[in-house]
Amino acid sequence: MKQTLLLSVLLFGSALAGGAGAQSVASQIPATSVNMPQPNTGQPSAQSTKTASPLPYNVPSRLPSSGTDNLQKSVAALQNTLTELQALQLQTKQAHWNVSGTLFYTLHELLQDHYEGISKYADDTAERMLSVGASSDGRAITIVASSRLPEIPGGFIDDAQVIQFFIYQYETVGQRIFQRIGDVEKADPTTANQLQEVEAGIEKYQWQMRAFLQNTPTDPNSGSDINNNTPVPLRGK
Numbered sequence: 001m002k003q004t005l006l007l008s009v010l011l012f013g014s015a016l017a018g019g020a021g022a023q024s025v026a027s028q029i030p031a032t033s034v035n036m037p038q039p040n041t042g043q044p045s046a047q048s049t050k051t052a053s054p055l056p057y058n059v060p061s062r063l064p065s066s067g068t069d070n071l072q073k074s075v076a077a078l079q080n081t082l083t084e085l086q087a088l089q090l091q092t093k094q095a096h097w098n099v100s101g102t103l104f105y106t107l108h109e110l111l112q113d114h115y116e117g118i119s120k121y122a123d124d125t126a127e128r129m130l131s132v133g134a135s136s137d138g139r140a141i142t143i144v145a146s147s148r149l150p151e152i153p154g155g156f157i158d159d160a161q162v163i164q165f166f167i168y169q170y171e172t173v174g175q176r177i178f179q180r181i182g183d184v185e186k187a188d189p190t191t192a193n194q195l196q197e198v199e200a201g202i203e204k205y206q207w208q209m210r211a212f213l214q215n216t217p218t219d220p221n222s223g224s225d226i227n228n229n230t231p232v233p234l235r236g237k
């Protein structure tokens with residue numbers, strides 16, 4: 001009986017010691033190495049939505065030129081870009097499947113092309129985060145909570161509606177990435193260069209949607225021919 005009691009005390013004591021040890025290790029993990037955008041970026045983050053990755057800690061081989069503030073700026077720029085690219089991955093596929101109307105096949109093929117390009121940009125962006133020492137958060141909950149992009153309508157979607165939707169979606173994402181390039185280009189030109197490549201791709205996709213509604217000397221291309229005889233409303237047209 002005495003032996004059992006002694007064993008219980010020993011086991012309880014070692015469990016307590018193990019718990020305290022785990023806590024002290026956790027407190028040593030620097031908060032600056034998580035994928036946490038700076039508050040002053042104005043961007044919602046995985047952290048602000050309580051969706052932090054379970055293992056947001058990594059040892060970088062080379063930090064952006066100096067200091068944790070710069071690291072955080074790079075990570076914020078990359079994480080927010082990743083989240084938006086993943087939203088676009090889902091939306092281009094949704095439209096690829098459900099686009100309907102005269103331009104069905106053209107848009108079906110074009111959207112597949114965009115999906116593949118965006119998927120590569122998303123992968124490059126996520127892996128750049130690992131390169132600078134942070135985990136990347138590609139979870140569905142994070143996309144929903146943080147992308148700040150309008151959702152594409154469900155069901156069959158008209159060709160004119162698809163064109164209008166992606167003109168604005170690509171415009172929004174392109175502008176956001178452009179701003180982030182400015183945030184990081186001085187301290188971390190490598191990340192800035194990579195974001196420039198992504199932005200150029202998104203701008204190209206925006207043109208490829210915009211061109212369907214481009215005025216020419218012989219045809220206003222208002223979109224009325226694919227939109228039930230009504231011009232497709234666009235800002236500035």
Ligand SMILES: [Fe+2]
Binds near residue numbers: 096112
């Ligand atoms: Fe397909």
